[in-house]
Amino acid sequence: MKAEDAELVRACLGGDVEAFGGLVERYERPVFNAALRMLGNREDAADVSQTVFLRAWEKLATYDPERRFYSWIYRIAIHEALRALDRRRVHDEVPADAPSRERDAGERVADLELAVVVQKALLLMSANDRAVIVMRHFLDASYREMADALGVPEKTVKSRLFTARMRLRGLLEAEGVLGS
C-alpha cells in the first residue's frame, strides 16, 4: 500500500473529510472504468462509482492498513458492479446498452472502434467472466487479489480467467479485432 493512502485513511478516520477527497481523486478513474467495463454505460458506471466511494467512506474503519488500499476499493467496486448487474436482471430495469458509436465518436476518435468492440464483447459475457477480465486487464489485479475479492481460491481464478479469455478471444475474433 502506498504510504500516502495510509496517511489519508488515518486522516479520514480522524474526522478529516477533505482527506477522503484525496482518495477519491486517486481512484475515481480506475473505479469508474472498472464499473464502465462491467456495466456498459457511463450513467450506471457513475452511479456505481459514487456508491463505491460512499461505501468506502462508511466502511473505512474496517479497512486493514496492512493491505493495499486499491485492492480493497477495487474489491468494493467489483462487488457493487455485480450487485448492480443483479439488480438489473431481477428488476429488469435499465438494460445494459452497448456503447453506441455516435456517443463515443464525440468523446474519442483514436481507439473508438476497439473500445466499442471490446465493450460489446464484454457485455456478451457472463458477469463472473466479465469480472475476472476487468479485474485482470483493467485493474491490474493479481491472482491473489482477484481470489480475495471474489472469495474463491486462486486455482478457481486461474480457471475462470482462462475460460473468460478464451471466450473473449472468440468474440473479438468474430468482430475482426483479433486474428484467428
Next chain:
Amino acid sequence: MIDERTAHDIQAEVDGENTPDTSRRVQDLIARDPEAAALYEQLRTLAARLAAVSPEAPPEVLRSTVMGAVAWRSKAPEKSGAPHQPSRSVQGTSMREPKREGAMKGKYVIAGLIAAGAAGVILWVGGIFPPRNDEAAGTIGAVKKHHVEQIAEGDVVLGAKAADADWVPFADFLGDAGALGAASSRLDAINKTLAAKDTFDAKTLAAKLNAIDAILEARAAQLQARTLESLRLQAKQLESAIQAKSDLASKRLDSKQLEAKQLDSKRLEAMRLEAKELGAKLQARDADVVGVHTQLAALTRELAAASDLDARTLVLAAKLDARNDASLGVISAALAARDVDLAARVLAARDAYIESAFAPQADLVGARTELAAISQTLEASSRLDAKSLGSMNALCAKLQARSAELEQRGLVGMRDQLAAAARDFDALIGMKANVDLASSSKLGSIKNDLGVKTLDASTRLAAFSRSDIGSFAQTLGARDAAFGAKTLAAMNTELANLNQVLQQRALQLEAKQLEAMQTQLGSVNQTLQARTPDAQ
C-alpha cells in the same frame, strides 16, 4: 494437446504470475511445442489488445458529488450533537454480508432522517427557513440545493460548466430522496413537538405545512423542467462535439493527404538522387574492372616474360657450364702440355749438359759455376712456374670474385664477365707461352754458351775421374727428376682443386639463380592471385 494445468501455467506466464522455476519450464515448453507457443501468443495478443483500450475519464462532477454526499453524511448528525465519522463499529464486515450491511445502512438512514427533521424544526422555529437568496450559496451538495435554494433561470448552467448537467439528475435524485426524507422527518418532528408542547397554532402550522408542500411541488416541477432542459442541452452539446470532431478529422485528413503528397515528392526526388549516385558508382566500378583487367594482362605478360627469362637463364647456365668445362679442359690440356714440354726440355738440357760435362772435365769449377747458373736458371724457371701457379691462383680468386659479382649483378652481365675472364685467362696463357718461349730461347743460348764453354772446359775436365762425373750426373739426374715430378704433381693437384672449385661455384650459382627465380615467380603468382578477386 495441452492439458488444463499447462494452459493455466502458460496463462500465468503471460500475466507474470509464475515462479522463476515454473517460468523457465513454461519457456522451454513454448520453445519446443508449437501448440504451447500458439496459445502463449494468443493470450499475449489478447492482453495487448485489451491494454490498447484507453481508460475513459469519469464524469467531472463525480468527485464533488461524492464529497458532497460524504460531507452531508458527516455533518448531518453533527447538528444533532453526534458527529459522524467512518464507523469503527462495523469492523470485519464483509462485502458479502448484505443483511448486516442493510441493517447498518438502515440505521444510518433513520439517524439521518431524524437529524434532518430536527434541523428542519430548528430552522423553521427560528425563522431561518426558507432561506434568503444570499444564504443559498453552499457546497454540501444535493440537500442544500433542494431545501435552501429556490430554482431560478440561472440554475440552468450553460457553456463551460455544461458538463455538470450530466450529473444533475443523479444529484437531484439523491437530493430529492434526502429532501423527502428530511421533510417527512420534519413533519413528524413538528407533530411530535405540537403534541408535546401544545403551544403552536394548528392553523398556522397547517398553513406553513401547506406552503412547504407547495414549495416542494413547485420544486419538483422546476426540477423536472430543469432535467428536461439539461437533457436537451446535453443532446445539443453532443451534436456539437460530434460535429467538431468530424471537422477536426476532416482537417486532419486533408493535412495528412497534403503531407503524404509532399512526402511522396521528397521520396521521389531522393530516389532519383540515389539512382544517379548508383549509376555513378556503377561507372566507377566498370572503370575499376577495366583497370583490373589491364593490370591482369600486364601481370600475365610479366609472367610470360618471367617464364621466358627462366628458360633463357637455364640455357645461359648450360652454356656457361659448357664454356667452363671447355675452358677448364683447354687450361688443363695447356698446362699438361706445357709441363710435359718443360720437363722434356729440362731433361734434354740436363742430358745435353751431362753429355757436354763429360767432355770438359778439365774445368770442373767452371762447369760447376755453369751448373750453378743452370740451377739458378732452373730455379728461376721454377719460380716462374710458381709465379704461373700464383697467377692461376689469382685467376681463380678473380674468377671467384667475378662469380660473386655476377651473382650480385645478375645474369645479364654474366656472359660478359665470363668472356672477360676467359680473355684474361687466354692472355695469361699467352703470357705463359711467351715466358716459356723466352725460357726456351734462354735455354738455347745457355746451351750454346755451354757448348762453347764445354769445349773450352773439356780439356780442363780431363783430370776429373769418370766415377766422380758419373756420381755427379746421377745426383743431378735424381734431383731433376724429383723436381720435375714434384712440380707436375703440384700443378695437377692445383688444377684439380681449381676445377673442383669452379664446378662448385657453378653449381652454387645455378642453385641461387633458380631460387631467386622461384621467389620471383612466387611473388608474381601472389600478385596475380591478389588481383584476380578484385577483377572478379
